[in-house]
Amino acid sequence: MRKYWVWGVIAALVIAGAALALMARRGSAAVVLPAGVTLKEARAIEADAKASMPGKYQMWLESAHGKAGVTCVNCHGKEPVTGEKASYRAFGDVKPEVCGACHKDAYEGWQQTRHVEAVKYSMNNLRGKLLDGYPAMKLQGCDSCHFKVGTTCSACHTVHASYPTSAKPGQVQANGLPAPQDLMNGCENCHMGPDHPQREAYESSEHRKVAERTGQPTCITCHTDKNNVHLIYRIKGTPDNGRATMEKKCQECHSQDFTREMLANVDQIKVETKKIVDAGRGIVKGLYQDGILEPSQGVLLDKDGLPRLDATGTSYSHVSHIENLMFELFKYGEATTVRGAQHFSPDVAHWHGNAQLWEKYLAIKDEAERMRFEYALSRKMGVPIPELPMYQYSQATGHELDSLKQPAPTATP
Numbered sequence: 001m002r003k004y005w006v007w008g009v010i011a012a013l014v015i016a017g018a019a020l021a022l023m024a025r026r027g028s029a030a031v032v033l034p035a036g037v038t039l040k041e042a043r044a045i046e047a048d049a050k051a052s053m054p055g056k057y058q059m060w061l062e063s064a065h066g067k068a069g070v071t072c073v074n075c076h077g078k079e080p081v082t083g084e085k086a087s088y089r090a091f092g093d094v095k096p097e098v099c100g101a102c103h104k105d106a107y108e109g110w111q112q113t114r115h116v117e118a119v120k121y122s123m124n125n126l127r128g129k130l131l132d133g134y135p136a137m138k139l140q141g142c143d144s145c146h147f148k149v150g151t152t153c154s155a156c157h158t159v160h161a162s163y164p165t166s167a168k169p170g171q172v173q174a175n176g177l178p179a180p181q182d183l184m185n186g187c188e189n190c191h192m193g194p195d196h197p198q199r200e201a202y203e204s205s206e207h208r209k210v211a212e213r214t215g216q217p218t219c220i221t222c223h224t225d226k227n228n229v230h231l232i233y234r235i236k237g238t239p240d241n242g243r244a245t246m247e248k249k250c251q252e253c254h255s256q257d258f259t260r261e262m263l264a265n266v267d268q269i270k271v272e273t274k275k276i277v278d279a280g281r282g283i284v285k286g287l288y289q290d291g292i293l294e295p296s297q298g299v300l301l302d303k304d305g306l307p308r309l310d311a312t313g314t315s316y317s318h319v320s321h322i323e324n325l326m327f328e329l330f331k332y333g334e335a336t337t338v339r340g341a342q343h344f345s346p347d348v349a350h351w352h353g354n355a356q357l358w359e360k361y362l363a364i365k366d367e368a369e370r371m372r373f374e375y376a377l378s379r380k381m382g383v384p385i386p387e388l389p390m391y392q393y394s395q396a397t398g399h400e401l402d403s404l405k406q407p408a409p410t411a412t413p
Helices: 002-026 039-052 054-061 064-068 072-076 088-092 096-100 104-111 114-123 126-133 135-151 198-203 206-214 219-223 243-250 256-289 321-342 346-381
Strands: 228-232
Touching (some): 054 064, 096 104, 104 228, 114 135, 126 135, 198 206, 198 321, 219 243, 256 321, 256 346
């Protein structure tokens, strides 16, 4: 009898040890179950995720969510995350409202940002509409930023692998590995490239050098509310373009005089840059007005029947060469010059910005002079200028821009 009792104790200790090992491996917190979900169902979904996406499963297991007992069903529901639910397009299935159930302050802050309007911007954007004829590129080139940041939290957050977004030098993760110094807090996923080069400007600025040593300033240091880092305060669309808020932010490190002097310097660069862009725009509009250039497919007209030649009314594709140069002048040259100046990156503001701005302006000027000469010669010689057909995307219907086009101007009797 004593022998059986001893073996019973040993068995109990083995079971308890296994349970403790499991708790240590998965975190000691109890599983947080949503209403109507059993522990058995939650474990089944976990097992399915582990089998189909072992890498993501392991990331989750070691994350703050995994250690807190927040499991797959809390975010994804009871259906297995396979097939369509595991497709690239399914990144919008877990809505911010789901995250907001636990992260209330973060959700409320996000709701006050321009990010919530990102889908509207892309849906009413000429370039996005033209890409309706090229769905694969629209998914990668438009939706991966605009749709994602406007409908999910995963545009900025790694979701399955959580770690501090602004780890200080030497900070260690729960798994013992060095915490990545994500000094741009995930903003660089979208805010980069020639049309909005905040990443390049920040990375080559004095601010970045300081952040590498101290952990700050990062994007959230300068652009978010101190009490809610998800509340990115607005610059565009406010009466003072966010100037008062920006000055307060700058003065957390800099003096008032220095702050106002440097922001005034940025203002001067913006004004001069706009004048160069407007000069190029005037050259191109003169070609329309003189009948030398016909509006292309990839431009929208204003109320007077002339191409707008602005950020939402001009494409890089399905346009003439000079219209493409105009697009690069304001969308690349102007943006790079101004963003470089705003982030106090000398090389980006000057060589990548102002120098490129001049390159595009001069190209527009030269192309307009060539077109005027060619037009005059063609009329004098009576020889028409040949025009080749424009390439169309494989799935284009020809009606992609119908919802954006203004009615034709009414002729004056």
